[in-house]
Amino acid sequence: MTLRPWILALLLLAAGAIGGAVVLAGQALRPAPAAGDVRGYLMAHPEVIPEAIQVLQERETGKLVAANRAAVTTPFPGAVGGNPAGDVTIVTYMDYACGFCRASLPDLAKLVGEDAKVRVVYRELPILSAESRDAAAWALAAAEQGKYMPFHTALFAAGRPNAASIAQAANAAGLDLARARTAIASPAVATELSRNLDMARALGMTGTPAWVIGDRILSGAVGHDALQKAVAAARAAR
Structure with a gap:
């Protein structure tokens, strides 16, 4: 035959x-x-x-990540968590309208709490709705004020993003609202969102959450154990 x-x-x-x-x-x-x-x-x-x-x-994925490592792992100023000097970086691409992203927060928090050498870079990937983009822009404005994590946590806790939940999160994080609106209208925020979308496409990401750890890309709410194993593998490969 x-x-x-x-x-x-x-x-x-x-x-x-x-x-x-x-x-x-x-x-x-x-x-x-x-x-x-x-x-x-x-x-x-x-x-x-x-x-x-x-x-x-x-x-092939490893080659793509390696070729774009600096662009992937260098955070928008302020959009970083965990240990800023950690030896392994978890890059997480999230959308505030994504239920799987919200469900992943405890897993990520547990890992960071267990491993003092993990650095987390947060990348906004607003792909689900117009409100997603508004929320992402406000998150970057919060990062510009050094208040990314309080805003990030408050907005996910508020449910799906909309004008009311975004305002609630901004107030909870203690943002200077006038300064935030100026940042949102800046080229820096627009450029960051555009770059994140372009990079996600280049790396073959098809949804959120997506994770880049070492030379690996993980897709979806993979859970604490999968994240921990990927961190261990990245650390061993250093």
């Missing part, structure tokens, strides 16, 4: 990712086949193909 071109391409990709050995789920290590036997091996063990593709995707 003649294999279709896309299947052959897939097999070649998988073969490249296999390298010197193939790990089969629940089985011992087996030596990689000789070049001429790759097709037959993969046809006999198709379960290695998804694993190989995942390895390739992770490699």
